[in-house]
Amino acid sequence: MAEATTRVEIDTWPEQRTRGHRIPGSRYTSREFFDQEWDGMWTKVWLLLGRASELPNPGDWQMEPVGREEILMVRQTDGTVKAFYNVCQHRGNPLVDGGKGSVRRFVCKYHSWAFMPNGELNFAPDKEDFPDGNPCGKVRLKELACETFAGFVWVNMDPEPVSLKQYLGPIWHAWSALELDGWRRTMARTAWLPCNWKVVLDNFNESYHVPTVHMAATPDTDRKKIRGHINTYYKETRFDLANEGHNRMVMQGGYGVGSTDKEGNILEPLASQLRAWEIDPARFKGNPEATRSALQEAKRRLGPARGYTHYAKVPDEQLTDAFHYTLFPNFAVSVWSDGFHFLRARPHPDDPEQCLFDNWWYSSPAAIEDGVGHQGGAFLPQSDDEVRMIDYRTESIGPGIEDDVRVFVTQQRGFRSRGFEGVYLSNQEKRIRRYHELIDDYIAGKQPKPKR
Ligand code: FES
Numbered sequence: 001m002a003e004a005t006t007r008v009e010i011d012t013w014p015e016q017r018t019r020g021h022r023i024p025g026s027r028y029t030s031r032e033f034f035d036q037e038w039d040g041m042w043t044k045v046w047l048l049l050g051r052a053s054e055l056p057n058p059g060d061w062q063m064e065p066v067g068r069e070e071i072l073m074v075r076q077t078d079g080t081v082k083a084f085y086n087v088c089q090h091r092g093n094p095l096v097d098g099g100k101g102s103v104r105r106f107v108c109k110y111h112s113w114a115f116m117p118n119g120e121l122n123f124a125p126d127k128e129d130f131p132d133g134n135p136c137g138k139v140r141l142k143e144l145a146c147e148t149f150a151g152f153v154w155v156n157m158d159p160e161p162v163s164l165k166q167y168l169g170p171i172w173h174a175w176s177a178l179e180l181d182g183w184r185r186t187m188a189r190t191a192w193l194p195c196n197w198k199v200v201l202d203n204f205n206e207s208y209h210v211p212t213v214h215m216a217a218t219p220d221t222d223r224k225k226i227r228g229h230i231n232t233y234y235k236e237t238r239f240d241l242a243n244e245g246h247n248r249m250v251m252q253g254g255y256g257v258g259s260t261d262k263e264g265n266i267l268e269p270l271a272s273q274l275r276a277w278e279i280d281p282a283r284f285k286g287n288p289e290a291t292r293s294a295l296q297e298a299k300r301r302l303g304p305a306r307g308y309t310h311y312a313k314v315p316d317e318q319l320t321d322a323f324h325y326t327l328f329p330n331f332a333v334s335v336w337s338d339g340f341h342f343l344r345a346r347p348h349p350d351d352p353e354q355c356l357f358d359n360w361w362y363s364s365p366a367a368i369e370d371g372v373g374h375q376g377g378a379f380l381p382q383s384d385d386e387v388r389m390i391d392y393r394t395e396s397i398g399p400g401i402e403d404d405v406r407v408f409v410t411q412q413r414g415f416r417s418r419g420f421e422g423v424y425l426s427n428q429e430k431r432i433r434r435y436h437e438l439i440d441d442y443i444a445g446k447q448p449k450p451k452r
């Protein structure tokens with residue numbers, strides 16, 4: 001007997017008003033604005049920086065750049081992760097050159113000061129020769145706030161930040177239900193791109209571009225005829241903005257708009273997906289829309305026993321649709337039932353017209369075991385889990401996203417033009433407006449203050 005299943009309701013986010021904003025091109029090119037963003041925003045927000053599972057043992061470290069800073073994440077003997085600025089407190093040499101590794105102590109390559117993984121200075125040559133006293137046990141690496149959530153390591157350069165839970169608002173609850181801690185990376189390509197970091201985030205803050213950029217459609221294309229595995233039409237999409245500045249867009253998927261042949265037969269990959277959940281595609285001949293609720297029902301009924309334990313805790317929509325989140329300031333992620341698409345942009349140390357862009361995928365353990373592709377289309381190789389730095393000009397950053405990257409590069413060129421009068425946004429691009437308003441709020445020292 002199948003267990004009774006309970007419906008979990010999708011949570012509601014509060015209504016938000018936007019103020020209106022023309023967003024001139026200079027926001028993407030000006031060094032002055034870039035500096036204002038750094039001082040007012042980047043150094044005050046929680047940033048997703050690494051994956052806890054990549055630091056399994058005490059002494060394991062990973063260094064990641066964010067703009068002009070380099071941040072070291074280090075696994076401690078008590079199992080927690082601490083974060084430090086990658087800089088020796090003797091005379092400022094960086095402690096590591098990048099990447100990751102494992103140490104007993106971090107030994108500086110300039111004068112051999114040695115710091116323990118907890119940040120304490122443990123050795124300095126000629127320690128009796130310091131007029132201010134022996135630095136050992138006294139001088140420490142400069143630590144910054146660090147928390148772990150959803151399997152990720154997050155840091156904040158603000159000395160007195162709100163907690164990560166407060167910062168994430170409604171994201172915290174939704175992601176906890178998905179058991180994301182155990183999901184593993186299955187594809188990772190990273191590249192420096194010649195565009196401002198906001199070009200990337202703006203793009204992932206709207207689906208208005210999808211027919212044009214990804215489906216070679218004309219502007220007047222009937223959306224219902226567009227072949228895809230997801231419905232990005234704004235009238236059928238749910239948009240939400242959180243008080244904390246993050247946002248969510250829920251696009252129906254799972255039935256693949258128009259994914260039937262002329263006779264009405266369900267096409268791949270939907271047909272295989274249905275069979276995998278014991279549904280005969282023939283039952284839905286000429287009626288592809290109905291597969292969505294059938295899949296939801298089957299997944300809820302059969303999923304938990306097959307190892308998809310998170311299914312019991314999420315709303316029906318999460319079983320078939322794409323929950324696309326943008327976490328302020330620089331992380332966009334499409335969360336499907338069994339995989340999430342990780343899209344992040346970090347600023348360059350000093351050039352507003354470059355950013356470091358990650359296009360990664362993660363999958364749930366059950367999906368990896370079953371060898372099923374990510375819902376939403378592309379089946380990506382599951383062995384390519386190490387981050388591969390690519391040159392976007394000669395290699396693909398990944399299916400689908402390579403189309404976005406082409407536009408990132410050209411749009412940045414357009415933003416340099418004195419002839420560009422500032423954006424003219426549709427309502428479905430409201431999340432872009434709100435995002436820019438929030439950057440301005442941070443710069444003005446008026447960031448949202450979540451309740452402590
Ligand atoms: S700068 Fe690091 S030991 Fe001197």
Ligand SMILES: [Fe+2]
Pocket residue numbers: 203209210213214404
């Ligand atoms: Fe896109």
